[in-house]
Every structure is written in C-alpha cells, then in structure tokens.
Amino acid sequence: MRLILLSCAMIGLVATGGAVSAQSNPAAASATRIAQAEVEVRAVDRALDARVDDEDRRGLRDRAQGAKDATDQAVSDLSAQLALVNARITGLGTPTPGEVEAPELVAQRKALATLRATLDAAIKRGRLAGVEAGQLIDEIDQSQAAQFNEKLSTKTPSPLSPAFWSIVLEQAPRDGRRVGLFLKQGGEQIAAQWRGGIPWQALLGLALAIVLIGPVRVGAHRLAQRRLIAEAPPSRVRRSAYTFWRVAVGTLCPLAAAFILVQGLRWAGLLPQRWTSFLDGFVFASGVAGFTAAVTGAVLMRSQPSWRIAPLEDETAQRLRPLSWVLTLLTFTTAMVGYFEGAIGSSRSAVIATQAVEALLHLLLIVATLVVLGQLRARRAAQAGEATHVGVSAGLSIATLIAWIAVGVAGLALLVGYIWFSWFVSLMIGWTVLLGSALYLMLVAADDIATSIFVRDSKVGVTLTGALGVRGSMIDQFGLVLSGMIRLALVLLALGVLLKPFGASGDPGAIFDQIASVADGIKVGNVWISPGAILRGLVVLFVGLALVRAFMRWLEQRYLPATDLDGSGRNSVSLVARYIGIALAVIWALASLGIGVERIALLLSALSVGIGFGLQAITQNFVSGLILLAERPIKIGDLIRVGTDEGDVKRISVRSTEIELPDHSTLIVPNSELITKSVLNKTLAGPLGRIQIQFSIPIEEDAEVVRGIVLSCFTAEDTVLADPAPAAFIDSIADGRIRFNCFAHVASPRAAYGARSAVLLALLSTLRQRGIEIGTVPQKMELVRQGGTTAQPAPAKDETEMK
Template structure:
C-alpha cells in the first residue's frame, strides 16, 4: 500500500492542470461515482472491527478516492469557469429587447451546461469532505489504539498474578501449538509419501547460493565497478556503503522468498502456515537490512571504505551488537507472527512482549555501556571533540528512556515499555540509514555537479556557465535532497507504532499537489515545476539570442565596442525580464497581476529604493546617450582612469595603480566628469620653463621642437608648438604644447621630453634655472632698509 500511495502522490504531483481540463463530463461523473463507491465501502468497513493492517489499507483507499475526487473536481471547476466566461461574454439581456434566436439558443445551452457542471462540482466537493472526514476518523482510531497500548496496565512481571495467568493459559496454548505443528507435520508426511518433493530441496539450495556466494560476489562486483568507474574517493565510499546495504538486504530477502516458494510449490505445508511463511520472508529481509546497515556504517574489515568517522577499535567492538540486533529483530518478528497465526492467549502474548522488551532494553543498555567505555577511553587519551559531546548528550537521553521503560515494565505497563524500546531501536536504525543516504546524496551531488567533473565541463562549455555556478548548483541540490531525506525520516519515525507517518506524508503531498490558494491564485507543485522549466527555456533562448547578437550581428555593424556593449547589455536585461514574465505567466500570474505587483512595489521604491532606482535610470541614460563609453579616459574628482565596464547600476574605472574605482551611475550623470577622449582620442603634453633674458630664444625653441619630434608618441597633426608666454624678472617664460595619440601616453611623453631638455640645454649653454628671489627687510618706524647684500660666493 505504501508503494501505491507513493505512486499516486508522484502522479498527482506532476499532473498539470491543462491535462485535468480535458476530462469530459461523462468521465468525470464515472470517476466521482467510483470514488463515492470506494468511500462508502471504507465507511461500511469502519463499522466493524478493524486491525492495524486493515486500517492502513482503508486509509490508503480513502486517500486515493480523495485524490481522484479533487482532481476531477478541479477539472470541473475549470470547465465551469470557461462556461461562466462565455456567459459573461454574451452579457445580460437588456429589458425590452429580443435576442436573436441563435444567441438565445446558445445562452440556454450554456446555462444548462453550467447547471450540470455546477451540480457535478458540488458533488465532488461533498465527496472530498467525506473523504477528509473518513481519513481523520482513521487517524483518530490509530491514535486511540496507540494511546490504549501505551496506557494499558498488566500485572507486573514481579507479581504472582503475571505468572499465575501464564500458567493457567499454558495448557490451552500448548494444545494450540501442538495442533499447529501436528497439522504441518501431517501435511509434510502426506506429500513425502507421494514422492520426493524436489521443489523444496531446490529452493533450499538456491537460497543458500543467494545468501552466501552470490551476496559476496555482488559486493565484490560493486566494489570493483566503483573503483574503476567512479571519480573521487568520497563517492566511492558512500556508494559502496549504499550498495552493501542493498546487497545485504536483497540477498536474504530473495533467499527466504525462494525457500518459501519452493516449500509452497512442493505442497509440504498447509494453507494455515501461509502467514508464517510470509513472516519468514519479511523477517529475513528486515534482519538482513539491519545487519547490512550496521556493516556499512562500521566497515570493520574494510576501514579504508568507512564513511562514518569511527575508530577501528570502536567498529570492532560494535559490530557484534549489530549482529545481535539483527537476530533479535528476526526472532521478535517471527514470534509475533507465530502468536498471531495460532492465536495464543493474552497472557502468553504479554509474556512474549515482556521478554522482547527485556531483550531490547538489555541490548540497548549494553550498547550504551560500550559507548560510555569507549568515550571514557578517548577522554583519557585527550581525544574528545564536539561530536563526542553530542554523542554524550544523546546517550544521556537514551539512558533516561531506558530507565523510564524499565520502570514501566516493572510496574506493569508492558506496552509502553515495549513501544519505547522499539522506538529507540528504530530511531537508531533509521538514523544510521539517514546518515548514509545524506552522505551519499551530498557526495553524489557535489561530485557530479562540480567544475572539474565531466558534467560540470559539459555545462560550462555547452551553456557557458561559470565554474562557481556549477559548484553552487551541486551544493543547493545536495541541500534540497538532504532536507527531503530528513522530512521523510521524520515521517517514518512513528510509522511502525501506528502513526502511519508515510501515509500521512503522501496524503499531505496529494493535498499539496492540488494547489494552494493565495489571493485567488492556485499554486501547485506541477505549476511551479512547469514555471521553472519555462524560465530555464526562456533564459536559454535569451542566451542563444545574445550569442547571435554579440558574435554575428553586432560585428557586422559600424558600431564601436562601447556601442555594441550598450546594445548587448540592454538586450540582456530586456530578455531576462521577458523570460521572467513568461515564467510568471505559465504559473498563472497574468500581466495585470504583475502590473499590480509593480505598482505595490513602487511605494517601497519611492521610500527605500531611491538610490537604486536613480542609479538604474542613470545607467540607462549612459547606455543611451553614451557621454561615457567603454575605453574612455575620464577624471572623476581626483581619480582618472579607463572605463572598463558600464552596467545599469555602476561604472567600473581602472586606475593607474591597477585598482578599480566603482562609481554609481548617478554620480556620472549629476556631477562634473572630465572625459578626455569624448571629442577626440588625443592627449596633450604641456612643457613650461624659463631662460634668462638675452638667451637665444630661437635656439631654445628649436631644441624643444626637436625633443618633441624625437618622441614616437607625439603626433604630427596637430603639430607641436612653442610659445613665449611672458617676460618677467629678467627671464623669458616658454609654454610649449604637443599632442599624443592617447591621453594615457601624455604623462610618460612629458617626462621623456623633460629629460631630453635637461640633457640638451646644459650642453648648449642655456640656463633654465628658476627666477631669482629678492628679500627686502622693513626698518622700524617705516624706514625702508637698504637691500641685503648677497652672500659672498664660497671660496
């Protein structure tokens, strides 16, 4: 039944509303009638005595009927909405007017169709409510049964009444056992006299082959495959652990099934033994799972393949306990099935439960004592860490539960004690399985979606994704899978004790699959999945268009690199916006809802997002008007450099010290910015110096022009020019200009010209010293003191 519920939930999860709308009225009526019949049969069955297994089957049947009803009702409501839209299109009949016969006939047909659809939809909604009530009733019955089991008190095993009841019921129980065994022996004797039943020995041989050599061969083959075909040691270890659990579970399960089937084909056992044979198969599979799980976690004989951070000594000491737990699991399942098959007395059942609780609590206590001893040894070596502290806390909680269960057992609450013991064991088994699955999921996701893996390389080269994006996707996928595993484990934690966690989980998934109403909008997992697919398809189309635009179309135009970047950037943002709108539309969010959302966001934009909006609009202005382009040499405040990138929020400028200045676009629009390459790409070099009055100025001019011509960066047009700026203080001031191909070359060229002049002028006897300064001292009482004599030259 669990498999059926899982299949139903997955089917409903990925069923699109569009497919549901194609259901005809006749088909919908038939589906509703079938669902109503199933619900009536569940209701009649609940009137009698129902055990736990029957109750689970009834709940699954009611959940399946509920899912069918909701799917059909959703399709009917969609068709009803279409009919209402067509009626609204016809409009109301105005008073005093007579409609055309065709319009009147169509209106009557639509109203009749609407009445039928509305009645069917109401019928479906009523059936859904009935199904919900039946499911709630079954859940309450399960909870009451669990409460009754926990609260029922029996005679204490320490009291004489416990043993008196057991002794009084023993003769009848022994007769039941004797009759059961004698019936089986007589059946075996009859079949044996008719000839050799070869099916039973063949089943036994096949079971032994599956249990011993094939199981070892399966593990060895899996290990070799992982070594030869799986990259990374983490995936190999976790994969081998999961494979060991699978092989260790399937091998004994198949061996028991083959053995039982051989016995049945041989006809050696009576029909009454059928339940016991099925119990053998189930007990073998579950005990094999427990033993294989313990071996996969501990890996005592293969420490290099161990997934869990467990020391070799710890693995060696704990491994026998896993075998004991598997044997105890097999024995308890078989005893419970045997007692139920032959119908033993209540006293014998309580005694068996008492023995099971004692064995479970003893094994748990032994396990906790061993863990405490190992932790004490590690503490003596100074080896404790944070995990050891967490393990100590869990051990303390387990000891408290063991003490509580022991006390309950001693005072007569056998069911409570056994439930607590089973819960501890089941939590341990489920926790170990969850740990292995989470490690395997994390290792697989982060190894497959990794920039160095084949899949990662394919994604990076095929879709142009960055390596970090591939790594992030692997981590996100790992997190999602592990969260799903934790939720599944939590739902399964109470399932063996009557809570039916798996059924509840998939029932909730079925409800979720129908969609959640949010403000008149139905959001379902199928719609979300469809929207994600549409969004990815839209983004892929945008990327393909941008690739064609940047590699094929724009190079064929006369635009420069900055213009191409502007067009490409605007096209990218417009394409992404269209892809998002397309995805929202596939989710059922129309343009009017998007406009309403934007109008609601405008209030927040007006108050809290002014700077971001200003920068965004400024970026669009920069891309449209292009006062600053990529490659321009600009000065912003005291900083100047090359414009490397212009986005809709900011502009990146590479400075001379190899740092990057990030300037908000609003600063470039609202403040003064010097663009040295906007009108022309040329840069200017300015040289200023002075020579004494009487110097051959023509010779000085020729030297400067020669220095300009000697520089390769100086362009011929416009030609270098030398001007006399002024004559002051006995010196002639020169102001010289030259142009270079780029402002980036101006500083270096200016330095080279200065060095050339400082070399040539002394060789030509031209003094380019500074203007001499004269100091005058003012005498007291306004008398001007004579000029101070110049200091005598040194000897």
Template sequence: MTRLLRLIATILLAASTATAHAQTTPVAALSGQIAQAEKDLRSVDRALDQRVEDDERAPLRSKAVAAQQAARAAAGQLEEQLGLIDARIEGLGPVAAGTTEAPEIRRERSRLAAERGAIDAAMKRGRLVDVEAQQLVDEMERSQAEQLNERLTTRVASPLAPSFWRAVLLSVPRDLRRIDLFLSQGASQIDAQWRGGFPWQAMFGAVLALLFLFPLRVWARTLGQRYLIGSAPGHRVRRSAYAIWRVLIGTVMPLLGAICLVQGFRWAGLLPDRWSSLLDGLVLATCFSALTAALAGAVLMRHQPSWRVAPIADETADRVRPLSWLLAALTFASILIEFFNQSVGASHAANVATQVLEASLHLLLIGAFLLLLGRLRAERAGREDANSLSTSAGLGIITLVAWALVAAALIALLLGYVGLSLFVARLVIWMVILGAALYLLMGGADDMATTVFNRDSRLGLTMIRSIGLRGSVVDQFGVLLSGALRIALVLVALGLLMSPFGGGGGLGSLFGRLGAFAQGIEIAGIAISPGAILRSIVVLAIGLALVRAFMSWLESRYLPATDLDGSGRNSVSLVARYVGIALAIIWSLASLGIGMERIALLLSALSVGIGFGLQAITSNFVSGLILLAERPIKIGDWIRVGLDEGDVKRISVRSTEITLADHSTLIVPNSELITKSVLNKTLSSPLGRIQIQFSVLLGSDVERVREIVLDAFAAEPAILDDPAPVAFVDAILDGRILFNCFAHVSSPRDAYGARSNIFLVLLKQFRDEAIDIGTVPQRLQLAPGEPTPFVPTPADEPAPTAPTTPK
C-alpha cells in the same frame, strides 16, 4: 547564477506552454471520475462500519486518499472549464431591454447555460467527495490513535505479582494442546504429501534459498565492490555506494531466499492453510532481521575500516558488532513468535508473557549497548587528554534520553503496562535502525550529488562547455540537489517513524495525537490546552532546529560554492537566518490556531509602541538592513570612525563590530555608520599607500638620493610593483631640497610596518653615504635700527634676563 535561473525559467515556461496546449478532459469523463471516487468512498465507509484491524486500515486509507485526490483533480479541471464558460457568457453580454436577440445567439446562450449548470453540479459533487474523503481519513486516524492509546494504557498484573504467573500456569495446558494440534496438522499434511510423491518443489525452493543466502550474496557483494573500485568516481562516492550496496544485498538476498523457501513449500502443498500466516511471518522476520544485520555491518565495516563511512574507531566496531547480531536474532525471534501465537491462537496470558519476555530482552540489549558506549568513552578518556576528546554534546544528550526511555519502559513493565513498555523498547530499536539507514542514505545522496554535479566532473565539464555555465553554478546545483534529496529522505524517515506501530499518518498524525491528550479551553476562537501548547513548543523547536540545520548547510556548503565574497555571504546568511526564525515563529503560532490575520493585528497594535519607545533600536535595525543591501561597508574593510580605525569583523542588523589595532572590539550602532561620515580605505580599492617626506642639502646629488629611495622601495617585499613606486622633488626651500615619495602595498594594514622598514633602510643608507637629511634650520636675526620703545606696567614687568647676542 543568472544563467541557471534562466535555464530553470525556460524549462518552466516550456512545461506551462505544454500544459496550456494540452487537450481539455471532457465533462463526461470528469463526472465519471467523480462517480468512481464516490463509489470507492462508499465501499470504504461500509468497511468502517465494522472493527478494522491495523493491517486492514492502511489499504482503506490509501483508497480513500486516492479517491480524494481523483475528486479534487476533477473538481479543479471543472473549475477551469467553468471559468471558460463564464468568460464566453460574459462575452455575449446582457440582453438589452426592448430588444430581441437573434435565434443563433439565444440557442448559444441556452447551450452555454445548460453546459455551465452541468459543470457546476459536477464540480460541487467533486468538492463534496473531497470533504467526505477527508472526514473518512480523519475518522480512521482517530480510530487508529484510539487503538494505539488503548494498547498503551492497558494495564495487566505486574510480572512481580504472583497472580501474573498463576494466570500463565493455568493457561499452559490449553496452550500446549493448541500447539500440539497446530504441529500435528502440519506433520499430517507433510506425511500425506510425501506419500503422494517426492516434493521436488520444496527441495528446489530450499536449494534456491541456500543459493541466495550464501554464494549469490557473497558474489554480489564482491562484484559490487570490484565495480565501485574500478568505475565509480571519487573515494567518498565509492564508500557510500558500497555501504548502500551492502545493505541492499544483505537485505534482498535473504528475503529472496525466504520467499523461495516458503513458495516451495506452498507449491508442494506440504503445509496446511493454517500455516500460511506463520510462513508470511517467516518472510517478514527474515527481511527485518537481515535489514538490521546489514545496516549494522555497513555502518561498522569491521573487516574493511578504510571503507567505513561513519567516524567510528576500530575498537568500537569490533565490540559493537556482536550486539548487532544479537539484535538481529532478537528481532527475528520476536516477529516469528508473534506470528506463531496468532496462528496457534495462544491465550491472552501466553501473549502477555511473551510480550514481557520480549520487552525484557529488548531493554536488556539496549542497556548493554549503552553501557558499552559508556565504557568505551571512559577508556578513551583514560588514554587521551580530556581536552582532546571530540565527543559531541548531541551524543551525550541522546545517550541520556535513551537511558531515560529505558528507565521509563522498565518502570512501566514492573507496574503492569506491558504494552507501553514493549512499545518504548521497539520504538528505540526502530529509531536506531531508521537512523542508521537515514545516515547512510543521506551520506550517499550528498556524495553522489556533489560528485556528479561538480565543475571538475565529466558531467560538469560537459555542462560548462556545452551550455556555457560557470563552474560555480554547477557546484551550486550539486549542493542544492544534495540538500533537496536529504530533506526528502528526512521527510520519508519521519513518515516511517510510527509506521511499524500502527501510525501510518506520518508527522501530521503524530502532532494530531499530541493534541488529543487534552481538550483545554477556547479563548477568542483559539483553543488553549496543554496539548496545543506542547505542540506549539515542539513545532517551534523543530522549526528552530530546521533553521539551524539550514543555516549550517547554507554557510558551510552552498555559500562557499558561490562567487560571493565574505561580506556578501554574511548578508545572505543574516537575512536567511532572520527570515527562517520569523517563519518558525509564525509556524509555531499557527499550530496554536493563531492565523496570519491575528498576527498582523497584533503587529499593527505593537507598531505604535515600537515607534515611540524603540526608536533607536528601530533606527539601528533599518540602518543595518541598508548596510546589508547597499554594502557601503563590508566585512574585511578597513574603516575609520571618528578617531578609531580598524577591520570590520561582523555586521548585524543592530550594530557593527570593528577590531582595532590593540585587538579590542569597537561596537558601533548601525545608525552611526549611515548618518555620519565614515572613511572606508578599502571600498574602491584594497591597496594601501605609503608616503615618505624628507629634505637634503641644496648641493646634494639628487639623482643618487632618488635612486637610494627607489632601491629601498624595491627591496621591501611588501611594496607592490604595480602601481610602481615614485619619488618626486616637492620643493626647494631655504637651501634644502624637499622630497615626497609614494609606494603602494596590498592592504592598508601593511602600510605601517613597510613604512618603518623603509625608514630604517633610508637612514642607514644616507648615513653610510654622508647625505645630510633633516628639516630646514631656523634662524633668529634682529633687523638694524631703533626698536619701538616699550614701557611695561608694574604688573607686566618681567624678570631680568641675560642679554641676547644677535647671530
């Protein structure tokens, strides 16, 4: 780990040195960059004076953000140059009173002042452009949220009401005439171009489209599979790479075919300009439906179950696959019909009727999928024991939420909120598609990073041998790289979540919409509103979920790849968990508008109460931090606290759990382990010691007794050879020889059983060889002479006893 940190520090130092030696951009160039940013912002501002559609807003927002970044970068460089100018002016020093400076110094001072004024003016212009750009971006996001809210809250006549169908029937004649005009214009264009010559461009485009759609797609998929089988390292990498390759080929090949077909028609001039939007819709519909079908095929792998990445049963894959084809067909038809209505200029009633039909089909498909999942789960429960089912609670919650969304969308559709119903249906399907893509990409990133950066891989062996890194460092880098890639993929997915529905602002835009639902009230400079509270709760939930995901990754992936023992992993895990929870709480409070200064003021006010009322808890908390830092007691140690001893199973910031010999758990406050004496039998060494003491008669064969003891030690499997067992003659007392014997076992936990086994062997061996063992006999002997007379009192007079005969 230290070498990895040194390597990273060397790279950062080299990068910072290269930056320091880079040439400074001239002020004129930076001023020109700011002027260009101002020009771009003015063009965006003029464009916003009119109504901006969804497809026009994204380029404008990108242009404003680019201008903001350019102005911000220029202002930052100007600020650095301004600091250098101030340092030079300060080096000249102030003009002393009554003295006259040299002409060279006056000219230098005047030049530096003029240069400083120019830099300061340009820097202020850059900051102003930054503020204006942010205001334009916020305005576009508010306008985008308002348009989305308008679409979602617009109510029309319910599809169950006769007025809805009456309006559709009244618009049918005019819509049919528009369709007829649209088709006739296309037919006339085709007829005119066909008479002028053979449209070989269209035919060539059609042939290319067929080639991309069928033979080239199959050939590319087969080629990728053969390459992965023969060259890719690791089964997991091959599976993930093949799944991603299938998605890529299944999406790109139909897309290229559609582009070739459309471009062939355009080059041949077969279709009028009015059909251009419809042709673009054909390309988009082909791309999206191909992506849907390819993702479903890569996840299910119905014909290649051994290459399946997701833990899906074969029966589930077979029964879900037809629904994926229906979903792909439905997405293709929905997009194409929407572009067709726009190209034809269909009436409002026709558009609403089309949306009702699309929403109904989407909800029907989602409901069929959920019913199929429920039926598969019920069939599995019928075949297997209910206790053996491994269905996660998360999947049940997701299914319940999906049913709730379907029910809400259906109710909204029946009430006339067609836009809201269609939005929910499309959002559910887009979340499924995005989730499938994220699952495959995250699995592929994890497999690739942990396989390439592994101590046993070629790259890992090269790094170990050439750089001198430890194998655990290479494994840690692979796990860290996997985590970073997966976090980046999650952030990209969150940014793409609302993109198809006019929400390109990402997660920040989503939270911004949550805050626009209610204004609320302001207390002490803090806005308290239902939207703010909901946003804070959502942020806290997301923060805790991120902490839980990070802790799962840390405990299951990263820490096992380190050289830390169990206690060290527990210490790192506890500190990371509490720090993560604290950051999640601070993030949640910050979303309410409570800054760090207010949080610090609140903590300082609570510190008095904590000091007086929570002394014991604070003492245990600080003691727990000391235990985690100094580690006098670690998880797995065998310790004795008072009269109890056992294994340390868990160390938290408040208490320590010790498992006793009777399988009960002793919970000891951490302050007891810091302020009182604790016997740690495994702190310096994990070995345990056995001590056996006994005595034999003075005339016994001492060498034979010692040999029997050492043989008993050698026959016991738990006794270690190093340190070797020993048997000492401890003393000769009262006609007996006292032996004191020692041996070692691998753990103090094994000492009791091994000691009992050795006693059983020794007792049997000594009995077979007639060796007398035991304690020194006690004799009672009265010395000759007259004893001291004793005259008892009546109260102390004992009861009469039998006379004692001396031995």
C-alpha cells in the same frame, strides 16, 4: 437519481446545440466519478459504525483516500469545463436592450447558461464529497491514534506477581492444544504429499535458498569490491557505492531465499492452508532481519575498516558487531513469534507473556550496548584526558543519558504491569538505532554523490563549463545545495517513518499521502506553489537564460561587429540587451508559476515605497547607468578625470563605472557621481592630445631664434603631429623677460605626457648650448624695518632659485 438527471440534462444540452458537444462527455464522466465517490464514502462511513481491526481500518482508509482523489480530479476537470463555458458566455456578450436577437443566439445562450448551472452544481457536489472523504480519513487516523494510546495505557498484573502467571498457566492448556492442532494439520498435509513422490520443487527451493544465503551473497560482496577498486576512481562515491551494495545484497539475498523456499513448498503442495500467513510472515521477517544485519554491518565494517563510512574506531566496531547480530536475531524472533501467535490464535495472556519476555530481552541488549559504549568511552577518556573527552563526546553523552532514561522507564513499566508500553519502548529504541544507521548511510551517500558529480573538475562540471559557460563556483554551489535538499528530504522522511505510531495514522501509506499532498502544492494568495511548479519554473528560467546567452553570443560576435558602432557603443547595446533578456527570462519563469505580469506590477508598486527610501542610492545609480549607456557622455576607452583621479574607462555597468588609474589600480565610481558632478573627458571631442610648454627668456635674447628652436624641437619629436602644426607664441613681456606659450598635438592624450617630457629635454639642451638663459619672471623682495624705513633690497632671483 441525481446522476441520472445530471446525465440527461447534459445529453439534452448536446441536442440543443453542437457548440457545447465537446464539453458534454468529459463533464458526464466527471459527474459519474463524483457519484461513485459518494457511494464509496457512504460505504466507508457505514463500515466505520462497526468495530474494525487494524487491517480493515487500513483498507477503509485506502478506499476513502481513493474516493477523495477521484473527487479532486473530477472537480478539477469540471472546473476546466466551467471555465470554457464562461468564456463562451463572455464571447456572446450581453444582449442589447430593445434589440431582438436571432433565435440561434437565444438558444445558444440558454443552453450555455443551463450547462453552467449544471457544472457548478456538480462541482459543489464533488467538493462536498471530497470534504466528507477527508473527514473520514481524519476519523480513521484519529481512531488509530486512540487505539494506540489505549494500548499504551493498558495495565496488567505485574510479571513478578503470582496473578500474572496464574492467568498464563490457566490458558496454557488451551494454547498448547492450538499449537498441537497447528503442527498436526501441517504435518499431516506434508506427510500425505511426501508419500506421493519426492517433492523436488521444495528441495530445489531449499537448495537455491542455501546458495543465495551463502555463495551468492559472499561472492557479490567480493565482486563489487574488486570492480570498484579496479574501475572506479578513488573517491568517496566508491566507498558509498560499496556500502549501499552491501546493504542491498544483505537485504535481498535473505528475502529472496525465504521467498524461494516458501514458493518451493507451495509448488510442491507441502504448504498447508493454515500455514500461509505464518510462512508469508517468515518471508517478511527474513527481509527485516537481513536489512538489520546489513545496515549494522555496513556502519561497523568490522572486517574492512578502510571502507568504513562512520567515524568509528576498530575496537568499537569489534565490540559492537556481536551485539548487532543479537539485535538481528531478536528482530527475526520477535516478528516470527508475532506471526505464529496470529496464525494459531493465541490467547491474550500468552501474547502478553511473550511481549514481556521480548521486552526484557530487548532491554538487556540495550543495557549491554550502553555498558560497552561506556567502557569504550572511559578507556578513551583515560588515554586522551578528561577535558578532551568531555568536549568531543558531549552529544554522545546526551544520547546515552536519554537511552538510559528510556531503559529505566521501560524497565519500571515492565515491573509495574504496563507490558505493552515497555515492549513498545524497547522495540522503538532498537528501531530508532536501525533507522538512524540507515539514515546516516543515506545522508553520507547523498552528500558524496551530489558533491562528487556536480563539481567543477568532474565530467559533468567540465561539460557544463564548456557547453554552457557556467562558472566552476556555481557548479560547486549547486552540488552543495542539491546535497542539502536531498538530505533534508531524507531526514523528513525518516522522521515520518519513525514517528508514525505517534501521529494521526500508523499506516505507512499515510506518510506518502502527506508527501503527495505537499507535492500537490500550497496556495499563496491566488497562486499554487508546489515542488513540481518550482521545478518547472527553474527549468523555464534555465532555458530562458540559455536562450539569452545564445542571443548575446550572436549579438556580440556576429551582429554588432557588422555595424558602424565603436567598442563603447557595442558595449552599451550589449548591456541593455542582456538586462532586457534576463528580465524577460525571469518574467517567463514567474509566468510558469502562475504569477502573471499584473501581479509582478502589483508587487513592484507595493515595493515602490521601500525602494524609494531604502534603495534610493541603488535606484539612482541604476537610472544613471541607463543614462550613461543611452547618452554616452563617457565611453569605454575614454580618458577622464574625476576629482583628482585620472584614468581610462574600462567598464560601464548599470550600477558603477570602472576606471583604470595609471598605477594599474581600479577606481569604482558610482554612476550617479558621473551624472551629477563635473567630469573631465579628454577624449570625448576627439582623440588628439595637446602639449603645452611655458617658459621665459631675458628680453636681450632674440625671440625669433628662440621660437625657431622651439618649433625645431617639436618637429624633431616623432610623436608630435604635423597637422595640426606646432605653434609658439609670445604670451607677454614683463619685468624684463619674454614669456613664451607653445603648443603641439599628439595622436592621443595618453601620449602627451611622454612627448612633452621629450620636447622639454631637447629644448633645455639646445638653449643651454646656445647660452640662452631660460626661467621665469624675476621677483624682488624688500625687508621693512620696524621704524618704517626700507632696508637694502635683496638681489633679484628667479622663481626657480627660490625655495
């Protein structure tokens, strides 16, 4: 009734105005889905009032999950429609008091308000139906767990007591008649069909099954090995590929053979109706047995040790391989016995008796395996020494101890009468070994594939390096991270499969439902974070960085060379553009996750206090770097002196500046040091360098001649510039000497040191040839005695002669 009213209301709204017609059909369809989900939820709720078995419980859970998914989707669609309606209402604005609106606007506003109320009510109904469906799913899961706990705690008479076997013998005649009737019905149908002619379909199915089990399986193994050796490069991937090929062939061939055999019987009409479930179980058991044999064989690799992934010795593989075949046989037999008992309707006592026998056989197999492992460990310990043995086998010792404890508990439970518990524990040990073996193979293969494909020397690595300019180390790191993520996902999935009987649901579909719920995402504040959103954000970030890289290549190679900027100016523009581009790419990636600029600003404001105290130095250097790039008091290529260090500026970033010293070492100076302290920039005002030479001559010498000699030495040096012209000045006359101060310019400050040395060598040589003494102002030294008299003054010496 509510669905009819809701649909009529929406149809009426469409008639009132065409502006909302685009929203009526989706809303009506969503309301219909919600109504159907409510009906489905009530049906599941009524069905749970009666007693249901495991198969019916799984079906009810699927129905409840489907209703929940339908309501979630409908609520999502209705929420989108409600957002559109709210946007239109906001666009209409608030009526102005005292002003009469047009009738069309009044009708439109009323229709939108009614539609908003209707959509809001439908959304609330959908959310309520979703909550009810979720509660039913939890109830089903809890009932499954309660039934599992009930089975664990069920106690029967001990198999060692006469009471146990008396009950079995009491029900044995009835079970025997059930077996006889089952075989009789099947035999009569087979005999009747056989008299009608040769059942060639069944014979063909049997022939194909034999071919698949024998020649096809063996030939597939040999073909894969030859192709991998001949074509694949020698690497770990080849070994992992061959291992998985063995598992796939070893599982699919028995499964396909059993399916073809049963299908041939069905096509020939030889399959009795009562045998359908039993033979379907035969197909499933064949696949499980094939998987068991294939996985254990791939781990042991007894006949091909060079292809073995697991770090096992040949002797260990030889001793464990027969036990793996016993495990395969027990797995197949246990499954077939269960299907057979279900097909004939065995009594509860017969089921308990078979479970006791199966538990005993599994426990004996586990004990035999532990004994073999213990013998191998003892032999290795005798060969390698006790200390080495304990250190290497510590983890294996713990696992062995846990296995012995589990076997002891299961054996004791079997003797006491907790047969289902013992049966379950023994099967769980075998299932754990099988699942652990398969998980180990998958973990090794995932690591081999990820770290072999994403490596700098691979084809993918070379392509990424050449096309996108990605560094080789980043490719190696990505391969390792990808391997870790895949292996973590495999471990979590394996744990979910292993622990499903202990969880909320024994249905494997529940595991995938949980994975799907994780894939839907989790809500952090007002933002939904999901694996898909993270992947989308990474893709957007990758695309954004690629665009920034392409823009920077165009800017640095095409645009900036066409400008009048020098190298330092180009570097400043390039750095600022790069950081702005990276910031925009990050903001774009965050926006794809639903994190808007306003949230980023809120986060930055929340972090401002921490930045002010904990990151003060980094922030100061960052701001100083921006000032250096904008004002450019220091440019790339400048010759500067910071403290006692002098060198060429090679790189200016937003955090620090790199200076190459004359000894070719690199001095990294924080940008704040260049802004807040004194820095000598020798090339800021101009590119020229200056030579200064100071010396003195005796006052008796001709100063004009000496001046001419100095100027001629300047002129003779090639690196000295004619413009500005060299100059020689008399600085002072003191103590009987004439002091000269001479200047000349060279093309660069870097050439001043060499040019000054060359001029000095020429000047000294010329003055020596002319017999002109060069030195500094002479100084006198007087010795004062203790009595106050002055001693004989020492002869005057030039400063250059004093030590």
